[in-house]
Amino acid sequence: MTVIASRREFLASSGLVIGLVLPMGRAAAATAPAEGAPFAPNAFVRIAADDSVTVVIKHVEFGQGPATGLTTIVADELDADWGQMRIAFAPANDPLYRNLMFGTMGTGGSTAIANSWMQLRTAGAAARTMLVQAAAKRWNVPVAEVKVSKGVVSHGSHQARFGELAADAALLPVPEKPVLKTPDQFTLIGREVPKIDSVPKSNGSAVFTMDVSRPNMVNAVILHPPAFGGTVKAVDKAAALAVPGVVAVEAIPQGVVVYGKDSFAAMRGRSALEVEWDLSKAETRSGEELVKAYKAAAATPGRQAEAKGDAAAALAGAAKTIEATYVFPFLAHAPMEPMDAVIELGKGPDKGRADVWMGSQFQVGDMRAMAKALGIPFEGMTLHEQYAGGSFGRRATPDQDFATEAALAAKAYSQAPVKFVWTRENDIRGGRYRPLVVHQLKGGIDAKGDIVGWDQVVAAQSFFANTPMAAMGIKDGIDESIVEGAAKSSYGWPAYRIGCHIMENGVPTLWWRSVGNTHTAYAVETFMDELLALGGKDAVKGRLALMKEDRAKGILNRVAELADWGRKPADGRAFGVAMHKSFNSYVAQVAEVSKGADGLPRVHKIWVAVDCGVAVNPNVIRAQMEGGIGYGLGAALYNELTLGKGGRVEQGNFDTYRSLRIGEMPEVEVAIIKSSENPTGVGEPGLPPLAPAVANAWRALTGKAVRRLPFAHGDNA
Incomplete structure (x- = not known):
């Protein structure tokens, strides 16, 4: 379009x-x-x-x-x-x-x-x-x-x-x-x-960047360094250029680009490349080395993000306490359509102009970055915005890294329009992940079973650091996106403290669907469930007693009604509940879970109550709840990016980084709360309560608390 x-x-x-x-x-x-x-x-x-x-x-x-x-x-x-x-x-x-x-x-x-x-x-x-x-x-x-x-x-x-x-x-x-x-x-x-857009997306007339073709266009793919922070030292182009259909090979700061008459030729040429990499400044630590460092940091108080009362004193005087360490892995966004762009540079009287076809999430930011990389004025840039096949945060980077990379690839071969496409391996191994995160929690109850103290420390990398958005995203040493959902939560603990450590490593990270809430909701809601159980409290009634906001109480009551909370589950099954507020929307979920043949949770049904203000399109709201549940469940059960020897990502495609399969998708029933409040978000809030609801059901079923995701991780065997 x-x-x-x-x-x-x-x-x-x-x-x-x-x-x-x-x-x-x-x-x-x-x-x-x-x-x-x-x-x-x-x-x-x-x-x-x-x-x-x-x-x-x-x-x-x-x-x-x-x-x-x-x-x-x-x-x-x-x-x-x-x-x-x-x-x-x-x-x-x-x-x-x-x-x-x-x-x-x-x-x-x-x-x-x-x-x-x-x-x-x-x-x-x-x-x-x-x-x-x-x-x-x-x-x-x-x-x-x-x-x-x-x-x-x-x-x-x-x-x-x-x-x-x-x-x-x-x-x-x-x-x-x-x-x-x-x-x-x-x-x-x-x-x-x-x-x-249902009809054009169904009949194939909707145009995505992957569909765009320009006269005389070449297809380009890139080979990135094997570890983050690596650079090109030397390239032997001969074998790649000998591949039929390959028209050029060029090194750019991000890697080596191969241009072909079609994508197959370009990919074959890339496979034939011989590149010597400089890894002297690369991140070479393994994932487990990073986890160890994060755990050590989370064991100390960190900077105080939020507090009420004297949490340390409350915990010291508690009748019973429990502690837990949670580990959340790096996660790729893995949208169905990987990062891509088509760039056509102007010639003759149009020199100094460029046309770009892409599904841009930050349109002005991307065009400014491309203009700078191409050496032309912003006014010379024409964006032809396209439909995009998913993002989950990946297409919106604080430093417009992909836009810059695509522009440099086009500049290096300026004689024809360039279609620059990341392959799935580029996408999975290309960084900009949901950060690795460690939470350390301690909670206490009194003799009546009431929660009296809560201490939570989060250690995570900031994706704002060292980008143009650092001043906006980090205040007084606190990145609010790291602690959101733990700080400013819907619960009124009598005494609590939230601490934060901003960790450093060389792995590029980025917001991932629901940002900080993707891990804070899990840590808060599963730890809450354990504390309530320790005090002999019902999971729903116990939460209601701690809630500060009527809208939070409303959705929890509604989902309990929807799922008929309190009834006895079928043999071999259990229920779990979770509630989370994110992006000013409130979502509560109840999960019905059994043990699958693979030893992992088999999720049969999810009941959802959502309060997102005025429901502009109930159909879209339900779809986003369902989509968030499917996306979140696949990540919770299976997804993990591991760094092996030399800091190299060990996953590369959906065979090693698998999505939820259609037969694994649970039945979903959604209740939308009628509201006169202005509309709030639905694209992300359906995801955070899903994993903790499943984990709480799993603990009720098996007695085992899962504190390291994914469920398939070896620590949970």
């Missing part, structure tokens, strides 16, 4: 465009759009003469559903018919399309709907107001008497579709503060509407 790079080009092509992220004064009266151009009352809505309504989507769509959610918001305020809605991806333009929670264009932190909620409602309402005013003027009737329903504007016997009124509406002033609907007036928000 082609989009327009600059604001000037976007304005010229769309008639009137006023960015709702910028001030809109009364002087913003429209002029007639060029003949055939759509009515575009703001930066997000275009209405064409054929009645189609296109919503400009400022977030990358990699399966999490913003294209549908954002379109639903506009369509509802516009009173459009769902069948007339279309989408287009936004250009890289911060003034118009920045994420209001980030300050720049970007998708992440489950913010797509949350940051766009009022922005897109206002966009739709403004367009509706102008269409109504145009109709009232045409029919000489009071504005207040004009109605709109399913894309038809009417008054008595008068009727007109949006496309018929578009040209007249474009001549009217854009309302500064259009009247928004009240929740009882919503017709699409909160209803079941099909995903707007």
